[in-house]
Amino acid sequence: MTAAGVSEVxxxxxxxxxxxxxxxxxxxxxxxSIRLVDSLPTLASLREDSxxxxxxxxxxxxxxxxxxxxxxxxxxxxxxxxxxxxxGMTFLDLTAQQILFLRExxxxxxxxxxxxxxxxxxxxxxxxxxxxxxxxxxxxxxVQSQAPKIDAETMAPVVWPEDPSQEWCPPGHGxxxxxxxxxxxxxxxxxxxxxxxxxxxSDNLGATLDLDLLRYFARSGKPFLMEVTRRTxxxxxxxxxxxxxxxxxxxxxxxxxxxxxxxxxFQDIGRHRYFNTNNLWVRLDFLKNALDAQGGFLxxxxxxxxxxxxxxxxxxxxxxxxxTAMGAAISCFEGAGAVEVARTRFAPVKTTDDLFALRSDAxxxxxxxxxELHPERNGTPPVVRLDGAHYKMVDQLExxxxxxxxSLLACERLAISGPVRFAEGVRFAGVVNVVNxxxxxxxxxxxxxxxxxxx
Numbered sequence: 001m002t003a004a005g006v007s008e009v010x011x012x013x014x015x016x017x018x019x020x021x022x023x024x025x026x027x028x029x030x031x032x033s034i035r036l037v038d039s040l041p042t043l044a045s046l047r048e049d050s051x052x053x054x055x056x057x058x059x060x061x062x063x064x065x066x067x068x069x070x071x072x073x074x075x076x077x078x079x080x081x082x083x084x085x086x087x088g089m090t091f092l093d094l095t096a097q098q099i100l101f102l103r104e105x106x107x108x109x110x111x112x113x114x115x116x117x118x119x120x121x122x123x124x125x126x127x128x129x130x131x132x133x134x135x136x137x138x139x140x141x142x143v144q145s146q147a148p149k150i151d152a153e154t155m156a157p158v159v160w161p162e163d164p165s166q167e168w169c170p171p172g173h174g175x176x177x178x179x180x181x182x183x184x185x186x187x188x189x190x191x192x193x194x195x196x197x198x199x200x201x202s203d204n205l206g207a208t209l210d211l212d213l214l215r216y217f218a219r220s221g222k223p224f225l226m227e228v229t230r231r232t233x234x235x236x237x238x239x240x241x242x243x244x245x246x247x248x249x250x251x252x253x254x255x256x257x258x259x260x261x262x263x264x265x266f267q268d269i270g271r272h273r274y275f276n277t278n279n280l281w282v283r284l285d286f287l288k289n290a291l292d293a294q295g296g297f298l299x300x301x302x303x304x305x306x307x308x309x310x311x312x313x314x315x316x317x318x319x320x321x322x323x324t325a326m327g328a329a330i331s332c333f334e335g336a337g338a339v340e341v342a343r344t345r346f347a348p349v350k351t352t353d354d355l356f357a358l359r360s361d362a363x364x365x366x367x368x369x370x371x372e373l374h375p376e377r378n379g380t381p382p383v384v385r386l387d388g389a390h391y392k393m394v395d396q397l398e399x400x401x402x403x404x405x406x407s408l409l410a411c412e413r414l415a416i417s418g419p420v421r422f423a424e425g426v427r428f429a430g431v432v433n434v435v436n437x438x439x440x441x442x443x444x445x446x447x448x449x450x451x452x453x454x455x
Contacts, residue, residue: 001148004168007182009296010145014171017147017322020302022155027304029253031262034242037250037274040228043341046216054211057218058106060195063209064180065095066173066278066326067124067202068117068144072311074352075393079120081202082127083394085349085358086365091202092124096131097369098208105368110209111194113185114141114202117170142183147171149309152318160309160316167309173201173278174324177287178297186291190284197282199326205371206347207279213339214281223286224336226252226327227279229343231269234383240272241338244331250338251331252276256303274338276327277346290332298332300324343379344372352397353384359405374409382408385415403446418455420444 001011020027071080081091089097099112112134116124125137134140146168148157160166176199180186189197196217200207207227217225228241239254258266265271290298303323310316330336347363347370349355357363362382364374373381391397403424408414410429418436425446434453436442442455 001146004146006145006147007178009178009182010147010171010175012295013145013175013178013297013324014147014322016297016299017171017302017324018150021150021304021320021322027257027302028259029242029251029257029301030259031265033245034251034253035245036271037241037243037338040274040338040340041216043210043213043227043339043345046212046339048212048215053215054106055108057196057211057214058108058110058209060193060218061209061214062111062113062189062194062197063099064113064115064176064197064199065202066176066199067092067114067141068120068170068173069203070117070119071394073350073392074355075395078123079116079127080349081120082123083349083355085205085355086363086371089365090127091205091349092127094205094365094369094371095202096128096134098205100131100133101368102209109135111189112140115173115176115179116141116143118143118146118168119170142179142185144170144173144175144179145182147322149307149319149321152306152320158309158317158319163310166311169321170323172303172323173326174298174300174328176326177291177329181288181291181296186284186288190288195284197284197287198279199282200277200279201348203350204278204346204348205369206343206345207277208368208370210345213341216339217281217283220337222335222337223283223290223333224330225281226250226330226336226338227277227281227341227345228274228338229277229341229346230273230379231275232343232380232383233269234381235275236267236269239276239325239327240266241274241276241330242272247331249331249334250336251301252325252327254303254325256305257301274340275346277341278327278348279341279345280327280329282329286333298329300328300332343381344370347371347373351386352391352394353386355394355397356386356391356401356405357382357384357408359401360408361405362408362411376409382411383413384408385413387417390419391416418442 128137151158305321308316406426413431416434419441430450
């Protein structure tokens with residue numbers, strides 16, 4: 001790591017994570033160790049008509065977008081934020097437009113940063129050159145660190161001469177905190193009087209800086225605030241909020257931290273009601289103090305992801321990627337809180353299932369360049385399940401959507417099995433199962449469909 005130019009702070013964070021792996025320490029969070037979160041304050045109850053203090057608060061704020069992902073699970077080889085989402089616009093196009101809109105609305109240069117990875121920095125900076133109004137591209141980023149993948153058999157850094165770049169991985173978005181510090185950006189912002197950071201994923205176009213949330217966060221004096229929303233069936237495997245039974249503080253539990261025996265309870269959306277949107281608010285002075293106290297990093301729960309060294313080659317050696325989640329920092333700050341927000345603030349793309357839905361009319365682009373559920377959806381997204389053999393990769397999905405994305409405005413659930421091409425004017429309603437068992441690509445012509453559609 002030293003030879004690769006990784007910062008001392010990032011090395012210390014990796015050492016902490018590796019010791020957790022090597023020690024055999026329990027990395028799971030069983031159901032017996034947590035309590036349920038029954039209720040939370042809601043953003044709707046915090047709304048105010050007044051914007052009298054907007055200018056003062058915004059001068060103390062920075063918007064940070066996490067932009068380190070490549071979307072390799074969907075077959076992408078460049079920053080996922082450069083994927084076209086709607087009407088020829090990429091995630092990064094819409095994000096840039098969001099920031100420019102807020103600057104114009106409030107008449108001030110709202111601060112904006114991207115946390116890129118070693119894999120996304122060059123593509124992202126080149127793309128941002130088309131938005132000179134944002135400022136110098138180099139001034140808009142800091143780069144997260146990289147960590148060695150660990151050979152699952154030897155517990156040593158894996159060696160892969162076929163492609164040495166595959167020997168490294170990003171250490172999860174929990175790396176936000178040490179990279180923010182080691183880049184010098186944290187100290188620069190504090191010196192400029194900035195106290196409040198709003199952080200979200202670059203693939204979540206519903207997450208913009210909300211003045212009422214900023215005002216609430218500032219008045220609360222809390223060091224850390226997580227935006228959560230009610231879980232739906234689409235979120236059954238997503239990280240949820242809970243209370244640590246031993247400390248009484250809030251914690252985030254990811255699916256990879258749930259013992260198999262507790263899987264049913266984890267996925268019970270009535271039991272664990274709140275889903276982490278990964279929209280976070282952080283007091284920078286509190287963060288600085290916490291990082292200094294720990295030697296530059298936060299002791300976040302370690303997530304052990306077992307993969308192959310080459311993600312496109314399932315026969316390549318098994319490795320462990322040690323990652324941390326930035327939302328896990330909620331357990332690192334005494335007095336940290338959470339607030340329930342509407343589903344309009346959560347519209348990410350993790351799979352082609354998500355992309356299929358976002359390209360449909362179930363979502364709309366707002367006047368301030370957010371992508372949110374259509375009002376007629378009443379806060380409930382359509383559940384889309386695509387056949388992984390035919391639609392897992394973006395290029396496969398593009399081939400299927402020759403006529404554009406079908407209408408999902410009135411669709412509750414859609415499952416597609418087998419190779420299908422969709423003509424322009426396809427509309428789904430209710431629960432729909434499209435099944436093609438012929439083995440050949442079949443075209444679905446324009447029209448209204450519900451129930452079972454089979455060949």
